[in-house]
Amino acid sequence: MRRDVRNSKEAPEENDELELEGGDEEEEEKSSSGPRRYLTRSGAERMHKELLRLLNEERPKVTAEVSAAAAQGDRSENAEYIYGKKRLREIDRRIRFLQKRLDTATIVExxxxxxxxxxxxxxxxxxxxxxxxxxxxxxxxxxxxxxxxxxxxxxxxxxxxxxxxxxxxxxxxxxxxxxxxxxxxxxxxx
The missing domain is CATH 3.10.50.30 (Transcription elongation factor, GreA/GreB, C-terminal domain)
Structure with a gap:
């Protein structure tokens, strides 16, 4: 959680230390993720289109298939359910990857x-x-x-x-x- 220096009664030096230690995990990942990643504008647009397709088309479709397979009964031997859950994990993994890349990349035109x-x-x-x-x-x-x-x-x-x-x-x-x-x-x- 971030603390505002203006509203705090502590000395600024102490707040600066707390700011560095208690920062968001995402910011720490950005700074410790190694070399900066660059994307061209067209590459970022392709990745964004893929992300939207996964979120708006693929994931809802597979979720509906998994729900239908789950309604059939015993899930332990239901191949459609097992495969659907696996596919859903793959889609979610790709969505997280694309979101992280697009959030942390520097877009170059x-x-x-x-x-x-x-x-x-x-x-x-x-x-x-x-x-x-x-x-x-x-x-x-x-x-x-x-x-x-x-x-x-x-x-x-x-x-x-x-x-x-x-x-x-x-x-x-x-x-x-x-x-x-x-x-x-x-x-x-x-």
Whole structure:
């Protein structure tokens, strides 16, 4: 529970100590959760849509199925009831995960990047490998990875090597299949 310094008769120093020790658990989790998590605006919107779908469609549907299965009698041997409860736990776990991620993430709008000459979070980069083949990636948060869709994590070896590089710079990336050299051909912030 938080205490207001203005309404307290204790010295401010004591209140400051109490404020730090008695703070919300959520705030402690945010500060001790390690590195800051970033999401692009579009990634946050996708996660929010999934959250709303789970809350408004999936969970009510599964809850109704579990209720119907429970009404059939003996729950210990009722496969529909057991599976429904398991599915409900999975949905609830995913809802908690999405809520926590959306609450604690820093939302970044790539189009608002001021330094468009260098690679930063949210950039869409076009790379050319040693064989002259080009590939395009958008650097996104770890919760929005889609390699088939060209979105790679900011924590990936390629993204780490590209950070703060300019067009024309060459980077070496160590990957499981061996080293590869890429030349940065284009940077976009869309």
């Amino acid at each position: 790539p189009s608002e990047q001021t330094d468009t000459e260098r690679v930063y979070f949210g950039a869409t980069v076009t790379l050319e490998d040693e064989d002259g083949q080009k590939v395009t990636y958008q650097i996104v948060g770890s919760d929005e990875i889609d390699t088939a869709g060209g979105r790679i994590s900011v924590e990936s070896p390629i993204a780490r090597a590209l950070m703060r590089k300019k067009v024309g710079d060459t980077v070496e990336v160590i990957r499981p299949r061996g080293e590869i050299e890429y030349t940065l051909v284009r940077i976009r912030y869309a």
